[in-house]
Amino acid sequence: MTDEELERTLAAAFDAQARAAVGDSARPPEPRFARMPARRARRAGRVLAPLLAAAAVVAVVVGLANFDPTTNGHDAAARPTSPGPHSTPSSATGRAVAPGKAVRIKLLNPDGAEYGVGMPVIAYFSRKITSGRELQRATTATVNGKPIPGAWYFEYSSYFKGYPIEGHWRPQTYWPAHASVQVDISAAGLSAGRGLAFADSVTSDFTTGPRNISMVDDMKHRMTVTTDGHIYGTFPVSLGGKATPTMRGIKVIMEKGQSICMSGPGYDECGVRYTQRLTYAGEYLHSAPWNVSNIVHGVDSSNGCTNLLPADARRLYRLLRVGDVVEYPNTSGPAMQAGAGYGDWDVPWSTWRAGGLVPTR
Amino acid sequence: MALLIAVEADSERTVVADTSALADQVDLRALYDAHWRYLVRLAALLVDDIASAEDVVQDAFVALHRRSAALRDPEAALAYLRASVLNLSRSVLRRRQVARKHLRVAEPEATAGADHDVLLRDEHRAALAAVRALPRHQREVLILRYWSGLSEREIAQTLHISPGSVKSAASRGLATLARVLRGDS
Secondary structure (H helix, E strand, O other): OOHHHHHHHHHHHHHHHHHHHHOOOOOOOOOOHOOOOHHHHHHHHHHHHHHHHHHHHOOOOOOOOHHHHHHHHHHHHOOOOOOOHOOOOOOOHOOOOOOOEEEEEOOOOOOOHHHOOOEEEEEEEOOOOOOOHHHHHEEEEOOOEOOOEEEEEEEEEEEEEEEEEEEEEOOOOOOOOOOOEEEEEEEOOOOOOOOEEEOOEEEEEEEOOOOOOEEEOOOOOEEEEOOEEEEEEEEEEEEEEOOOOOOOOEEOOOOEEEEEEEEOOOOEEEEEEEEEEEOOOOOEEEHHHHHHHHHHHHOOOEOOOOEEOOHHHHHHHHHHHOOOEEOOOOOOOOOOOHHHEEEHHHOOOHHHHOOOOOOOO | OOOOOOOOHHHHOOOOOOHHHHHHHOOOOHHHHHHHHHHHHHHHHOOOHHHHHHHHHHHHHHHHHHHEEEEEEEHHHHHHHHHHHHHHHHHHHHHHHHHHOOOOOOOOOOOOOHHHHHHHHHHHHHHHHHHOOOOHHHHHHHHHHHOOOOOOOHHHHHHHHHHHHHHHHHHHHHHHHHHHHHHHH
């Protein structure tokens, strides 16, 4: 083989491998940077939008999630009529401030995110508040501009250091799909219980994607995914084995990771692909190339995770988003609790409305 | 958790709109649409598995997204992406080695694209296997030189080495390949 032949072979081999990896007709997935909470950019976008429209300029704007043309029209229409929380008469400045130690509020939900219809609004409180009554009254939300009722439910939290209580606010049923949601928590100055006063007012503007509801049937060992009422697909799964059964109830996708390390009794694996977290303890939807046989033959053998064939895991990773609902009606594990993940929908509405750890009524 | 953002009470007041800076920045989305396939292919050659390659490219764009204020020039942006893909691919390979060392369960780790190779011709498969066995540096240079379409100078810039080192790594790599492939056949 001459050097020239070798070079040609090499070039052809690389080319063949490259094409085998990604076909010429492969379409790029939604880029991850488009989902990133670009807060600074978003606000800049809010100011820029009218300017751009007026000038009818096709502007080059970097990484603005909100500049997706499908949502931009919505946004632009909604923004001018929705004053920020600090310009409303009910904001902190116009209100008698309750005396007491300051309770800071942090929100999990960044502005501009697109969530599944099961996503709760999640707030963290810097002190152990003892009353959620004023917070409940001060929290309002709209869906496409129309008010939607909802309620707070509280639990202890260890998510952020120095924020011992976590509150979730949700409507009675899942959010409407393809909607623009604005949540306004005008809590600054209000009482959080005896000797405690909220220090912050916070807002969250997000949108919801399609109504993606997945049902994982442990009898048939199948996961059926519906999107906006249509069946997207049915996928074979392997669920938790006898010693580590999968929890029963309604779960919500909490975070996504293309490739993570998982560890637990007897296993410690990196490079687990297309993972979508469902519980804090570590139940995920994920690709399990090493478990294909059990997935195909309906044998439950995982550590509680929902093992999917690699190609299926990849499809679902692309379809589903944080906040999408995954139901496990008949697995043999313990029942989901509010704090086991985003177990919000496992708490009956009548219980939810009472507030849990902190009374709201 | 990347989603996390503390919404401070006063943050809405500080509306920062450096419109002048935004106007002449590169369009990241257009860059993504234009170069996604090329970059995933490059990463796939480097890390030998598609899922990792897709990861690498997503991460590279996220990194660029964070730095986008500093980038005005699409050419420079593409160079930055290429260099990111190289660096991130090295990390993937390093992590994979570490993971292998610590693996207690025998089964997993969908590594080297053995399954993808099924689609390839024998001589190509042999060449790729030989390339995989080369030192990292030579391997990267050969991939960039015979696949990426970059000039020697651009390869040198991407790898942060001198053009002379590109040449010598390439000739050493080719020499090894010639020996291996001739010996095998």
